[in-house]
Amino acid sequence: MNLNERKLQILQAIISEFINTAEPVGSRYLSKSYNMGISPATIRNEMADLEDMGYLTHPHTSAGRVPSDKGYRLYVDELMDAGELPEEKKQAIQSRLDQARRELDNTIEHAADLLSEITQLTSFAVAPGNLKSRLKYVQFLPVDSNTVVLMIVAEDGQVVNKAIRLSVPYKEKDLELMSKMMTRNYMGKKVTALMAMNIVEDFTKDMHSLSALARDVAPSFMKTLEKMLDAELYMYGYTNLFKLPEFSADMERAVSFLRVLEDRDYLTDVLVNRDSGVIITIGDENAEAMKDCSLITADYCVNGRYVGKLGVIGPTRMRYGQVTSVIKYICDHLSDTFQIEEEDYGKD
Amino acid sequence: MNLNERKLQILQAIISEFINTAEPVGSRYLSKSYNMGISPATIRNEMADLEDMGYLTHPHTSAGRVPSDKGYRLYVDELMDAGELPEEKKQAIQSRLDQARRELDNTIEHAADLLSEITQLTSFAVAPGNLKSRLKYVQFLPVDSNTVVLMIVAEDGQVVNKAIRLSVPYKEKDLELMSKMMTRNYMGKKVTALMAMNIVEDFTKDMHSLSALARDVAPSFMKTLEKMLDAELYMYGYTNLFKLPEFSADMERAVSFLRVLEDRDYLTDVLVNRDSGVIITIGDENAEAMKDCSLITADYCVNGRYVGKLGVIGPTRMRYGQVTSVIKYICDHLSDTFQIEEEDYGKD
DNA sequence: GTTAGCACTCATTAGTTGTGAGTGCTAACA
């Protein structure tokens, strides 16, 4: 049994119909509304074939057909239209994004927010910590008699800081000295390399004059470095899910969905380890916890260098074509915005 | 009609019963289980009085009684027990919190997380930006040919930073110069005062040598200052709500609850503007959007100075006594942990 | 290969009824 033109046509009709209505699609309706010139009975035969091949299923005997994950996969790969966005939509997105284009972090957050608004799904943006980033300098700032702020700056401009409570008194001079020593010792080293080192020992050896202070600070220093490698996750529109018929009918399902979204560490992990490019994963192609969801993600770049991902998560029934187009466009637009502005530089 | 001892006793019984079961409480059950030595009929008379006084309501004619918001208020003010936590619970909380006690931000997050776990409600912690904070220094760090990081440090140790894309080229020297000029001009000034100033004009006047650069940076500088006054909000356990019977039965209600939680700006605003101390607000005592919720918050301090709030949000039916005890204890413990460690200082 | 016809399935909805928890009221009681 092979997928001839007519079978594909019927599959496409069923899937786009189901995506719109969330109701199982029957043969009679199809025959009428999509006037393909064949009778319901013929369509039923074809449907039965498509079901045998695994592209469709049945919620129960007397219901219409519903796409399976495999069916969606075929749809996404072969049938759907994820073309260019119409010009007016592009304009609308642009004007919304260009408001704060000088600021990297804000822009990404806005983009994610906008994405959830347009798609009416849950959107997220993730900016993984740069594994290759190298330390630029370390600085301790005095705050009050027993609190200092540790600040670490990486060569790529990432800054992390942490307030630290000390159990021993310090002199401003000591802090300065320690800042300088640490900067000298660790400058240019990869953050990952530093984390593998036995810094605590290092500290007490190199900085005997400051040993008590240094020993106090070492664990926090490691924690702060860790923070540098941590990914940042933004998430928007998780109540959008409840507007969808599949969830407003089925509370259980909605809650198990929410629980996945609540586990930010898990979600971050999934996203960070995801392949690059425009990636769509459908239902059981995802890990067990997300086998009822589909994810679409794409990458955005700064100066052509990969920086993070933007995407949506939703039920397997979603407008794959439109959503993909929007995500693609937003990511491309972000990457363009954060391209080195050569024209500007040329001017001066 | 006044609230005699017996009425109070009945009210207390109804409320604690309802808090446990989420089912309307009937007169017969009360008479049997709480053996107060009076018949159901008498209890019914008292109940009718309590209802006239506004402390109870009726979901429908043939149902038992349910506390009203006013009833909960009386309960919270007069009847409930929010005493000391038993020693073993204190121990458990302490040991969970003491893991990362050198790091301020982590500890607060852990505390909020723990709070949601213990209470099985949604917890949050908010650390409002310090309105009195004064600027300590400003620094621009070069990242790549058209990106710099702006870093602002306040006297109290708060650090904010932002990556900024420039449209004009810069020299490292210019950045240094600008950092120095801004630090000199703004050091010791209140952040709120700076925000009221017309910095953009200031910039072009004071720094004519850097005018293009300065003009480019000014709006981002303002935005970054803003960030310094923004409150940080952490939230944990919002799916806990779905475990409660009032929400698993009534989807609508759960969703409208979630929508409130999703609006972080609104929630932050409510929390920041809340009175100090251990505050309980019940049902319609809250703003319209939260008229079905109750909030309990308390403050935590660092070095005796007010720093932020920790609390829970849940349905009006909650274990006010226990939850209040836990929140109080956690806040006190945090404040102790972040008290200047005089003993330690004495040693050296 | 296509289609009309028909029996069959099954979710959904509306209607019906019984049950039980609980109230409010009244009249009798201490």
Add this chain to the structure above:
DNA sequence: TGTTAGCACTCACAACTAATGAGTGCTAAC
């Protein structure tokens, strides 16, 4: 005068029934 037993009444809820209708699968004819 406060307390209580008794009883009629209310109303949510669950169980059952029947009707409806959308849709399938199969068969036989075209």
